[in-house]
Amino acid sequence: MIYLYYSEKFQAYNFGPEHPFNPARLMLAYKLMEEEGQIDDLTCKVEPKPAGEADLERVHTPEYIASVQAEVPDLAFGLGSDDTPVFPGIYEASRLLAGGSIDAARRIIAEDCCAFNIGGGLHHAMPSQAAGFCVFDDPALAICVLKERFKRVLYIDIDGHHGDGVQQIFYEDPDVLTVSLHESGLYLFPGTGFIDEIGSGRGLGYSVNIPMPMYAGDEEYRRAFEEIVPRLFDWFRPLAVVAQLGVDTHYSDPLTTLNMTLAGYTDLVQRIIELTRLHAGGRLLALGGGGYNMEVVPVAFASVLHLMRGEPLPEYLPPYWVEFFMNLVEREPLALPDIEIKVGAETKKRITTELEVTLQGLKEKVNEIHKVF
Numbered sequence: 001m002i003y004l005y006y007s008e009k010f011q012a013y014n015f016g017p018e019h020p021f022n023p024a025r026l027m028l029a030y031k032l033m034e035e036e037g038q039i040d041d042l043t044c045k046v047e048p049k050p051a052g053e054a055d056l057e058r059v060h061t062p063e064y065i066a067s068v069q070a071e072v073p074d075l076a077f078g079l080g081s082d083d084t085p086v087f088p089g090i091y092e093a094s095r096l097l098a099g100g101s102i103d104a105a106r107r108i109i110a111e112d113c114c115a116f117n118i119g120g121g122l123h124h125a126m127p128s129q130a131a132g133f134c135v136f137d138d139p140a141l142a143i144c145v146l147k148e149r150f151k152r153v154l155y156i157d158i159d160g161h162h163g164d165g166v167q168q169i170f171y172e173d174p175d176v177l178t179v180s181l182h183e184s185g186l187y188l189f190p191g192t193g194f195i196d197e198i199g200s201g202r203g204l205g206y207s208v209n210i211p212m213p214m215y216a217g218d219e220e221y222r223r224a225f226e227e228i229v230p231r232l233f234d235w236f237r238p239l240a241v242v243a244q245l246g247v248d249t250h251y252s253d254p255l256t257t258l259n260m261t262l263a264g265y266t267d268l269v270q271r272i273i274e275l276t277r278l279h280a281g282g283r284l285l286a287l288g289g290g291g292y293n294m295e296v297v298p299v300a301f302a303s304v305l306h307l308m309r310g311e312p313l314p315e316y317l318p319p320y321w322v323e324f325f326m327n328l329v330e331r332e333p334l335a336l337p338d339i340e341i342k343v344g345a346e347t348k349k350r351i352t353t354e355l356e357v358t359l360q361g362l363k364e365k366v367n368e369i370h371k372v373f
Contacts, residue, residue, distance in 0.1 A: 002043045002308050003107050005100035005117035006030045013093040013119070015085050020255060020292040021133040026118055028298040028325060029288075035318040038305050048100030048117070050092060051141065055102050058144040059137055059169055064128040068094060068135060078130035094135035097122065101138035104285050105145035108240060114276075114284040114308060118301050121244045121289030123163040124190060132161065132189060139242055140169040142285055143176055146240045151175060154238035154280070156229065157182070158268055159246025159289045160256035162193030162209065166244075172203040177236045181224060183249075183256050184211035195362040198369070205369035208232060210362065213354040214257045215343055218264030220355050221249070225268055227359055228373075233275045235372045239283070241276040245269060246289025247300040251341045252334070255292050259341040262296065262334065266303050266313060273307055284308070295334045298325070303336070 011023045039045050056065050064077050069091045073080025080086050097119045104115035123139050124132030139155060143166070146153050155170070157163035157180040170176040185191040199207040210224050247253075249260035276284040286304055291297035303313050317335050325333045343351070363373040 001111065001113050002305070003104060003113060003115040004033070004039070004043050004045050004305065005048050005104055005115065006045060006119065007047050007096065009093070009096055010119040012089050013097055015087060015133065019085070022292075022294065024328065025291065025294055025297040026288070028294070028328070029118055029301040031324065032298045032302040032318070032321050033305055035321040036302060036314060038302070038309065042309055043305065046103070048096055048103060050095040051099040051102050051136070055141060056095065056098065056136060059127055059140045061128045068130070077128060081130075083132055084130040084135065090135065098136040098138040098141055101142040101285070101287060102145055105142040108283050108285060109146065109149045112281060112283055114282055114286070116286040116305060116308060118288040120287035121159070121246060123157060123159065123244050123289065124161070124165045126165050126168060131165070134165065137165045137169065139163070139166050139244055139287055143170065143242055146242070146285070147175060150239035150283075152177070152236060152238050153240050153242065154233065154236055155179065155242045155244070156272060157244040158249065159244050160248035160253065160258055161188060161246070161290060162190055162211075163244060164190045164192045167193075167197065167207050170203065171199055171207060172201040174202045174206050177206050177208070177232065177238065179208045179210075179229060179232060181210045181212060181221065183216075183258050184213060186211070187214045187257060195358060195365055198365055205366060208362070208366065211358060212258065213351045215259050215347055216351055216355065217251070217259035217341055217343070218261055218267070220351060221260055221264055221268060224355060224359060225271060228362065229271070230275060231372050233279045235370065238280045240285070241272070241280050241283065242285045242287065243272050244287050244289045245304055246291055247297055248290035248292055250291070250293060250296050250300075252293045252296060253291065255290070259343065261338045261340050262300060262303070263337050263340075265300060266307060266336075269304050270307050294329050295331055299334055299336070
């Protein structure tokens, strides 16, 4: 059974009409899943419940939770910035998204199943700081729950932005391996996620970052993933996997400078599913995340569910959904397969050289501690 977490109340997590984090993308994704017939005996749709304070305190400080609850700007806690403005209802909306991931983790513990919270993946939030559109760090909260049963949990993040909050929370924890592929912090928020960020204390060697060059596309992502990630699965032997599947790596995304296609994205997702089945009994908690082009996100997240169900991706989008989308967004949605972006020869050379240096340096740093590669 696959548990799909979605609620119409996810629309309340709304920073305003000019903010790039538009909750309508989740509604459109769920409606596409419905129109494609994915909500059936194999996929159970679950209405999430808000996270309680005790669960939130697994990661976040009581002072920070109280500040969110007060719903007034407080820049000491990152609340009220341009990225993460305060809005009426921010506390309830934030803990609903977190509650979905927490409950999904509990179902995986109880049933050895997999789950997908399309509203989850808020990976920038720190224990006492909101950041990058994220208030409560639901991936970290879910990992804390999974650790109640599973000795080793692997977190993999393919969002265009570095999963800095999750990394920081488990930076000294050898029972959680965090792996993040993202556009290099040289070019993009949050300016972290370099190969020398590798954990500390007992967690030394349990944080792995693969910063990708600007304009990296399917070929570069495929190479980076295959050279690093399967070997990490083999070495760490996770008992459960949490995957943040943001799709802001897409070439059309307005907030990143990468050249991934939907086909490249779904290839990575498929490999994560395969590795989870091979090493962790299929116990996968998939989370949404970034993605700021409305034409892309619904198709990407619906494709994730198809892959989790073991189905081929559909060749066409349902006509009724396309009409609904166009009436709302006033543009056409992107459909598979999209066109791979070709860069100039000099740019390609720069990308290849930068990636080679990154991968070699990363392997050397990890091998100094664990002899993985």
